Amino acid sequence: MSAEKKPDFHVVNHAVPRRDARVKVTGKAQYVADLKLIGMAYAKVLRSPYAHAKILSIDASRATAHPGVYCVVTGNDLEGLNPYYGHAVKDHPLLAIDKVRYAGEAVAAVVAVDERTAFEALELIDVKYEELNAVFTPQEAMAEDAPLLHEKQFEAGALRGFEGEVTAGKGSNICQKHHIKWGNVEEAFKNAAAVVEGDYYFPMTYAYAMEAYVAIADVTDQGVNIYSSAQHPFMVRHDLKSVFNLPVSKVRLIVPFVGGGYGSKSYTKIEPLVAACSWKAKRPVKLQLTVEEAMLTTRSDDAYTWMRTAVDANGKIIARQAKIFMNTGAYAENSPLVVEKSTNRCVGPYAIPNVLIENCSLYTNTVPASSYRGFGCAQVTLPGESQIDELAAKIGKDPYEFRLANAAKPGEEFFPGMRPFDGTLKQDLDTAARAIGWNTPLAKGHGRGVACSGSDAGAYPLTSTVVRVHADGSVTIMTGSTELGQGSHTVLPQIAAEELGVDFDKVNVVSSDTAITPYDRSTGASRTTTLMGSAVLEASREAIQQMVVMAADVLKVKVEDIQTVRGGVRCGEAQLNWSEVISKFYALPDGEVIGRSYIRKSGRFSALPVFWEAAATGVEISVDQETGKITMEKLATVGDVGLAINPALAEGQDIGAATMGMGIGLFEELIYEGSQLVNGSILDYRLPRFSDLPKEVELHLVQNQDGVGPYGAKGGGEASLNSMAANIANAVDRATGVRIRHAPLTPEKVWRALKDKNIQGSKV
Amino acid sequence: MMPLRRFAMHQPKSVAEASQMLAEFGEKGRLYAGGTELLLAMKHDLLRYEHLIDVKTIPGLNKIELKNGTLNIGGAATHRAIEHSPAVKENLPVLAQMENNVANVRVRASGTLGGNLCFAEPHSDPAALLLALGAKAHLQAKSVRRTVTIDKLITGSYETSLGADELLEGIEIPLAGKSQRAAYVKFQLKERPTLGLALVLDVDGDNIKKAKAVVGSVSPMPTESDKANGLLTGSRAQVEKQLLDAAGALAQAADPVDDLEGGADYKRHLIGVFLKRAFIKALA
Amino acid sequence: MNLQFVLNGKPWRVECEAQETLAEVLRNTLNLNGTKVSCEVQVCGACTVLVDGAPVSACTYLAYEARGKNVTTIEGLEKPDGTLDPLQQAFIDEFAFQCGFCTPGMIMSAKALLDENPAPTRAEIIHYMDGNICRCTGYVPIVAAIQRAAQAMGKETKK
The missing domain is CATH 3.30.465.10 (Uridine Diphospho-n-acetylenolpyruvylglucosamine Reductase; domain 3)
Structure with missing residues (x-):
């Protein structure tokens, strides 16, 4: 569709106000936390104090007898259900069965008349444990005498999404392995003009969606009905179908507004547990986790990466090799896919002829890791983009020029077998460099960085939608894409309004109800604008085709004689808008036309990835040499989005993502001491705040209409995160001469690095 | 939500009555003055009380x-x-x-x-x-x-x-009057300070007659050091030369601990940095 | 206990217990769900409401404390005729939210700020708002929205 340039958009490419604006600023927007069902009970969860322990016994009799308690659910109560779920590996019991695998794992749930009563009853449950040896890092998990987390073998989840072998339960703690290889790295490194090599660490991070996981389940003989804060209702539906052994038609997931996701709400979380509570309590049950419980539910994979990169005498990158060990925590969740993606994303958006990346994720007795904005890309862009600067320094080149010389070019198949590159990195990098004044003099103690990333994005193309055109000319879009804040409720109607020629205000969206809205695989991987946007565009056009036929019938002319105009049809002198077409066709001012479309891995979506998500960021930082504190002086984001359906929303995604990336670069990190997460509260997990705002911010979009999505659009919203930690580390190196390879670059870490450098310096 | 366990709230009308209530409830009761720390600890189940005694109901206690x-x-x-x-x-x-x-x-x-x-x-x-x-x-x-x-x-x-x-x-x-110069500076990354440094000087022209430096947050309680305070008195030029020694004495007295806010050696270093900053700020 | 207070300009009387927070009474008893609960440790500000004009964390502030006082929540800002508060309009115009979960608390804090200081500098906005977390926007449009609202309200006063 990239050839189809439309310079004269009416609605698309305009920063129209958000569709959900008014309800969100008046407090009327309803999230699952705000919903109540008649007769609803409330659940609270008892969690394991041990990282790894056998459950010897659970006595819930005192809790069950507590006034106001309906029932207590434990792993012993799940007969009749298939309690293990997981779309990638079915290794996750909805409550611990026989043993616990991390401190904080759900062991039992109390269902009571209100939250306080359920909470009070938790301490009345007597659980006897026998503690087992535990492992907390990939290194410990790989040791010969390491205790096994999973003894039994698991089947692959039906919607696994890629073909790697399930290794869980096969005698080691390996969760997933993946590698990519082309060329001959050994040979290339032997012949290299210069090589850089190093060990890097990307921390465990917490997405902090401000709405913690919440779900309401109502399980009856009619089926399983769930309201949830899930990003991917259809994927969750599949897990519940399997837990309850029901046809998908009897499992209904409804997702209203979601209070932030950033990947952390992708796939199944608490839904099987709350459904089991409702199943046992025989009434609707709500489970609202606290943020501190959410921190014990999902995190990002931390990654230990050894990487080396080589150039030839002309400054051309000729080889990259990496070994990555990822810490996936106690259950696989979506980490197998994160492993695959982080392997692919090691290449960066560079054309490198010799590549060998080996990746292995390990089960450990820590909070399960899963999707996190950027999806494995940030983990490997820290080493990848650090090494670009390290290498440039080594061969005496400007790192920005060095990037330009090696970046993948538009149309280049830089990743063998994948879709040719569909972005314009030169323009992205140029824009970022200009925005932060790359070539202007630097103040003392300041440093700059320009970095980029490219991700194989879009996940799997399977998306369908219905666009209903009503007799009054208004339109309803039925979409399985979830409004997480990214703006799908605004962007999708913009596309329908553009195609159908109706007012934006007349297009409404019904979303994310698996009983009503057509199938969409997921709302993640930056795919909604590209895939669901294309589906809405095609469904709108399909509705137009139907209305052309109807108009011919109404006007008693041949279909070929009907000409479409904006918002309707013309035939000679006669002109009808859609409302007139439909009303005259049905001879009643009511009724509708149903436009449909589905997208699958075929046609222009047959090549994967669906698109390359590319972005550049530019930073200028200063370092307080006495405390080690980094101040963000300037930040520029450049989203290579093909075409921004709504430029304000696209820019908002970029600055939001860059700010999260900045948080990881500067201070975000979940910290384990022994078996316990010791900063499992927002009191101690430092998030970006107002006072971290860079002094100057510039947001740019590159719009070359080179994407596979509607009007040449492609996704954004993750890529600006990916390069930020490396960018900050690179800028710190330029400011101070110290290279820090472990994120986050906390003041103390920077101070220690400066101190070490000074001590070494004085020795010379 | 993290529910608070059930408790009763009491409203004393005088300090004596509050004291009486404290005696009566023993370990089951605690004074409640705003709750920003207490209620958090109670939400986390670190503390449990059946009775809270609201000191804010005592007339005049907020003057x-x-x-x-x-x-x-x-x-x-x-x-x-x-x-x-x-x-x-x-x-x-x-x-x-x-x-x-x-x-x-x-x-x-x-x-x-x-x-x-x-x-x-x-x-x-x-x-x-x-x-x-x-x-x-x-x-x-x-x-x-x-x-x-x-x-x-x-x-x-x-x-x-x-x-x-x-x-x-x-x-x-x-209130020491016009000869007092004071500054409070702090270093904070998370929700609570890593280090706070208070410096109160009594000056006469270029001469610092009396000094009191206190470092907080780095160890269990705020600390001062007579030796440090001594090194911080004298002519401004002389004190400037002694700042590092004063910081060393203060750090030794404070004996910072390793915790989530940072390592003890980092905090000892920060005492020097922030004593200097407090000194400059106080005399600005 | 019998709790009497003024909520968004109207007197209310509700039954509540000593341990109930203002957020619980607003959300559970009064079904006023605009006030969101997130971190529960007074860091994020999602639950910000105004009590006698001062911002407090409704998640940790006992409902008991509101006795006899004036409480303003996000639901109290829109005028009966549907006119939005200048802050609400500015948040829309500047795209100052995405998921919207922090927004009610963010707007209430900003209202307290502008009530105290009708023409804050950028530095003053950052200092005052530093206790409100937004995970979506990177704060850039929120600062712009507060500045825009301050300007709009300034013009309104001058008229």
């Missing part, structure tokens, strides 16, 4: 007033009230400025100075500055009153010298 060259602040005065008090802003701007940087605007609106001191959270701002300013705490049990300095009130991490039926009536801060 902020000047009396005989001292600033008197009731135990139930909120951080926000102190921050905005004209009497404080005019006579002790360093206190208003410190309060303006305590936690966030919401905590300041409901949290009280008395509650803060009696909870004795080690990572906290006010105690260090009050100690440097020579503040005194007026304590009252049913029939006995006593007055102690801040270092005799806060005796450790979450520990005070308060008797079982004793409460903090108020704080009295001497």
